[in-house]
Amino acid sequence: xxxxxxxxxxxxxxxxxxxxxxxxxxxxxxxxxxxxxxxxxxxxxxxxxxxxxxxxxxxxxxxxxxxxxxxxxxxxxxxxxxxxxxxxxxxxxxxxxxxxxxxxxxxxxxxxxxxxxxxxxxxxxxxxxxxxxxxxxxxxxxxxxxxxxxxxxxxxxxxxxxxxxxxxxxxxxxxxxxxxxxxxxxxxxxxxxxxxxxxxxxxxxxxxxxxxxxxxxxxxxxxxxxxxxxxxxxxxxxxxxxxxxxxxxxxxxx
Amino acid sequence: xxxxxxxxxxxxxxxxxxxxxxxxxxxxxxxxxxxxxxxxxxxxxxxxxxxxxxxxxxxxxxxxxxxxxxxxxxxxxxxxxxxxxxxxxxxxxxxxxxxxxxxxxxxxxxxxxxxxxxxxxxxxxxxxxxxxxxxxxxxxxxxxxxxxxxxxxxxxxxxxxxxxxxxxxxxxxxxxxxxxxxxxxxxxxxxxxxxxxxxxxxxxxxxxxxxxxxxxxxxxxxxxxxxxxxxxxxxxxxxxxxxxxxxxxxxxxxxxxxxxxxxxxxxxxxxxxxxxxxxxxxxxxxxxxxxxxxxxxxxxxxxxx
Ligand SMILES: Nc1ncnc2c1ncn2[C@@H]1O[C@H](COP(=O)(O)OP(=O)(O)OP(=O)(O)O)[C@@H](O)[C@H]1O
Ligand SMILES: [Mg+2]
Numbered sequence: 001x002x003x004x005x006x007x008x009x010x011x012x013x014x015x016x017x018x019x020x021x022x023x024x025x026x027x028x029x030x031x032x033x034x035x036x037x038x039x040x041x042x043x044x045x046x047x048x049x050x051x052x053x054x055x056x057x058x059x060x061x062x063x064x065x066x067x068x069x070x071x072x073x074x075x076x077x078x079x080x081x082x083x084x085x086x087x088x089x090x091x092x093x094x095x096x097x098x099x100x101x102x103x104x105x106x107x108x109x110x111x112x113x114x115x116x117x118x119x120x121x122x123x124x125x126x127x128x129x130x131x132x133x134x135x136x137x138x139x140x141x142x143x144x145x146x147x148x149x150x151x152x153x154x155x156x157x158x159x160x161x162x163x164x165x166x167x168x169x170x171x172x173x174x175x176x177x178x179x180x181x182x183x184x185x186x187x188x189x190x191x192x193x194x195x196x197x198x199x200x201x202x203x204x205x206x207x208x209x210x211x212x213x214x215x216x217x218x219x220x221x222x223x224x225x226x227x228x229x230x231x232x233x234x235x236x237x238x239x240x241x242x243x244x245x246x247x248x249x250x251x252x253x254x
Numbered sequence: 255x256x257x258x259x260x261x262x263x264x265x266x267x268x269x270x271x272x273x274x275x276x277x278x279x280x281x282x283x284x285x286x287x288x289x290x291x292x293x294x295x296x297x298x299x300x301x302x303x304x305x306x307x308x309x310x311x312x313x314x315x316x317x318x319x320x321x322x323x324x325x326x327x328x329x330x331x332x333x334x335x336x337x338x339x340x341x342x343x344x345x346x347x348x349x350x351x352x353x354x355x356x357x358x359x360x361x362x363x364x365x366x367x368x369x370x371x372x373x374x375x376x377x378x379x380x381x382x383x384x385x386x387x388x389x390x391x392x393x394x395x396x397x398x399x400x401x402x403x404x405x406x407x408x409x410x411x412x413x414x415x416x417x418x419x420x421x422x423x424x425x426x427x428x429x430x431x432x433x434x435x436x437x438x439x440x441x442x443x444x445x446x447x448x449x450x451x452x453x454x455x456x457x458x459x460x461x462x463x464x465x466x467x468x469x470x471x472x473x474x475x476x477x478x479x480x481x482x483x484x485x486x487x488x489x490x491x492x493x494x495x496x497x498x499x500x501x502x503x504x505x506x507x508x509x510x511x512x513x514x515x516x517x518x519x520x521x522x523x524x525x526x527x528x529x530x531x532x533x534x535x536x537x538x539x540x541x542x543x544x545x546x547x548x549x550x551x552x553x554x555x556x557x558x559x
Binding site: 050052090103110124 | 401402412416548
């Protein structure tokens with residue numbers, strides 16, 4: 001069984017069908033990619049998978065369970081974490097607090113815990129701190145823990161998004177254009193980190209426009225165009241697919 | 255329990271109690287508007303509910319003050335739930351609109367309820383809010399707020415303020431957290447109201463109008479939204495200055511208006527907004543002992559621009 005499965009997934013915004021009967025499988029332990037021209041519906045597919053949108057029709061299955069239309073917080077609790085194309089950090093909070101918030105799903109303390117600070121709560125807080133630190137270390141941000149997220153460079157902010165996602169201890173990590181705005185060297189480091197995350201046993205599903213990045217990293221690639229899936233296969237297969245070439249030539253190379 | 259009472263001249267003591275009550279009120283609103291970013295325009299209404307509920311407990315049931323205080327907090331918290339539950343689940347400024355309307359409704363209900371004296375007011379409430387009692391409650395509320403701020407719950411509230419969609423994607427049930435937070439904030443307002451009732455001894459509905467809500471909001475904005483020391487400072491400044499300078503209430507509103515404009519221009523984040531007071535203290539100690547602090551310098555600038 002695929003870890004994540006999109007089943008005839010469709011969403012319509014007014015007259016626009018942003019995602020149109022998309023069938024797609026993300027296998028456990030693999031790095032899968034979703035590519036396509038601007039406006040193809042990639043981010044919308046991620047928003048459907050993480051509960052930000054409810055599908056007009058079709059389903060999202062996670063470990064065989066139908067999660068379509070479930071609340072984002074619930075889906076995160078099940079083990080899906082994501083990053084955002086248009087970076088959505090908690091800007092005025094520190095790097096460490098951003099990642100600590102990522103630990104929310106895996107911790108419990110409530111209002112009374114906050115006020116009483118019983119030893120169990122203190123212990124949980126220490127665990128959160130430790131997990132947050134490990135997530136920062138993974139992404140090479142541990143020295144910046146005290147900075148405000150807003151003060152980080154663009155590339156660092158993208159890494160912090162991944163660190164925050166990792167802090168929620170997901171099984172499936174969705175990355176929406178993780179390399180956007182990064183320079184060549186930063187991209188190289190990012191590839192290493194993503195491979196490392198895969199080695200930790202996570203499944204990765206990513207959207208990215210940088211073809212070299214996608215083809216070098218992914219096991220499987222699916223292609224969307226105008227909301228429709230036009231190809232699906234290994235990077236080699238997709239690269240020579242006539243429909244894919246047409247879709248890209250028609251849109252990006254003028 | 256009479257440690258502080260009578261230490262100050264009576265007039266100053268009375269101002270100090272008022273300041274303490276407004277610190278409590280402002281801290282409750284800071285949780286709602288400063289920490290979580292949800293605009294409430296009816297904080298005085300929750301204060302009035304706490305004040306009347308506690309007064310009734312004292313007058314009709316003759317119970318000890320602690321029960322009156324709790325009754326005030328709980329009554330206000332229940333109304334916090336009633337208003338917060340339907341509105342905080344929606345995105346947009348529905349809370350602001352609902353609390354604004356709620357404030358007016360509460361005021362007119364109190365005007366027309368014989369059991370609480372209507373427009374004549376409710377008199378004969380025993381004097382219980384001594385300086386000592388008020389001081390103890392101020393310390394408890396500050397202590398609670400500091401603990402909440404640095405907890406999993408508090409971080410979730412900050413996350414909601416910063417970006418509610420990202421917060422939701424990281425496991426935070428944002429509607430539930432906002433409702434819980436609002437109940438806590440209004441509970442604290444109810445405690446403040448109970449203290450007020452047992453200081454002023456006569457309650458009149460018109461003391462808890464829209465302008466009172468704005469006054470409390472001003473304290474939070476002046477000190478710095480989300481900053482506990484800032485909110486305390488804001489409450490002290492805005493409560494004591496008009497008393498000391500003996501402004502008439504008309505001029506008071508003029509002062510608030512001018513103050514807000516000046517704040518927007520020069521310190522939009524409030525007096526202490528964006529300033530980490532504990533860090534600042536540590537840094538001052540360091541600078542005295544001669545360590546360098548160059549890389550932290552730029553953070554302090556943030557609050558000012
Ligand atoms: N909430 C919404 N309401 C209306 N239209 C929307 C909404 N969200 C997305 N769309 C539209 O759906 C289409 C797909 O958008 P989406 O953001 O998924 O594209 P994308 O493949 O991620 O593109 P890019 O590569 O530019 O990020 C676009 O035409 C977009 O304008
Ligand atoms: Mg996109």
